[in-house]
Amino acid sequence: MAERPSRRTDPLDGQAALVTGASSGIGAEIARVLAEDGADVAVAARRTDELEALAEDIREEYGAGVEVVPTDVTDSDAVAALVEATVERFGRLDIAVCNAGLAVDEPVADLTDEEYGLMRGVNVDGMFYTAREAIPHLTETAGHLVFMGSMSGNHPRPANPVYAATKWWTRGFAISLQASLGEDDVAVSTVNPTEVRTEFGSESGTPSKDAFEPGEVTEAIEVADAVAYMVRQESPNSITSLDLYRRDKLSHF
Numbered sequence: 001m002a003e004r005p006s007r008r009t010d011p012l013d014g015q016a017a018l019v020t021g022a023s024s025g026i027g028a029e030i031a032r033v034l035a036e037d038g039a040d041v042a043v044a045a046r047r048t049d050e051l052e053a054l055a056e057d058i059r060e061e062y063g064a065g066v067e068v069v070p071t072d073v074t075d076s077d078a079v080a081a082l083v084e085a086t087v088e089r090f091g092r093l094d095i096a097v098c099n100a101g102l103a104v105d106e107p108v109a110d111l112t113d114e115e116y117g118l119m120r121g122v123n124v125d126g127m128f129y130t131a132r133e134a135i136p137h138l139t140e141t142a143g144h145l146v147f148m149g150s151m152s153g154n155h156p157r158p159a160n161p162v163y164a165a166t167k168w169w170t171r172g173f174a175i176s177l178q179a180s181l182g183e184d185d186v187a188v189s190t191v192n193p194t195e196v197r198t199e200f201g202s203e204s205g206t207p208s209k210d211a212f213e214p215g216e217v218t219e220a221i222e223v224a225d226a227v228a229y230m231v232r233q234e235s236p237n238s239i240t241s242l243d244l245y246r247r248d249k250l251s252h253f
């Protein structure tokens with residue numbers, strides 16, 4: 001009988017990851033699960049206190065190396081410095097998670113230039129800058145580039161067409177990058193969740209963690225688990241897209 005490859009228990013041992021938007025919600029949980037699976041992690045966002053507290057937790061719980069890099073992803077120099085700091089600290093980059101994102105919910109006719117620019121700046125420019133800086137390192141490690149998409153990147157979102165458009169852009173960018181980088185052995189993945197209980201929505205009032213009861217919608221750690229599954233894929237495999245929808249979402253769509 002042919003030998004059966006075994007499943008790995010510490011799949012990310014010896015690998016280095018960076019996660020944007022790691023100061024809360026989904027990004028913080030992604031940093032935790034990647035460290036739990038054996039990776040060292042650089043955590044990036046604007047709020048330094050939250051990043052420091054997360055880093056302390058991860059070091060204590062998993063013994064992983066953690067680098068805190070305060071970063072505004074709308075600033076291309078800051079993103080370049082983030083990638084440089086990660087590679088300087090860990091000597092390599094295997095996983096880049098482009099997760100930072102936000103929504104300002106206003107009808108399009110009422111959106112100010114600043115509100116529009118904020119969504120475009122974080123959700124589009126920030127994803128582009130992070131990918132651009134990470135790619136040269138990921139081609140060296142046959143690594144993973146992960147994007148945080150949304151169900152709103154697969155379907156219309158009447159309450160916020162601009163947010164939806166940023167996530168359609170992300171999905172289009174990611175699948176085209178997979179086409180561009182696949183021959184360099186880089187995996188490019190997008191995860192598309194429905195509602196997740198986090199600080200998402202704070203810009204327009206109520207954060208989703210207060211808008212929904214526990215058990216009603218997806219939890220951040222469940223999205224992080226999906227990311228962990230995507231990045232444990234080894235060459236030649238890539239999960240290009242993973243829709244993580246709550247079961248009744250399509251019934252009310």
Ligand SMILES: NC(=O)c1ccc[n+]([C@@H]2O[C@H](COP(=O)([O-])OP(=O)(O)OC[C@H]3O[C@@H](n4cnc5c(N)ncnc54)[C@H](OP(=O)(O)O)[C@@H]3O)[C@@H](O)[C@H]2O)c1
Pocket residue numbers: 020021022023024025026027044045046047048071072073074099100101102103122148149150151192193194195196197198199200201208
């Ligand atoms: N929650 C949902 O229902 C849901 C559903 C589908 C997809 N998503 C996507 O999931 C991703 C994470 O959101 P979340 O739900 O975890 O919300 P969250 O708790 O509000 O987290 C958003 C993260 O993005 C960071 N961020 C915002 N602006 C930034 C900037 N200019 N530079 C660097 N970091 C910035 C925030 O950190 P700082 O404020 O410290 O900078 C924070 O860490 C987003 O891409 C969002 O679109 C969320």
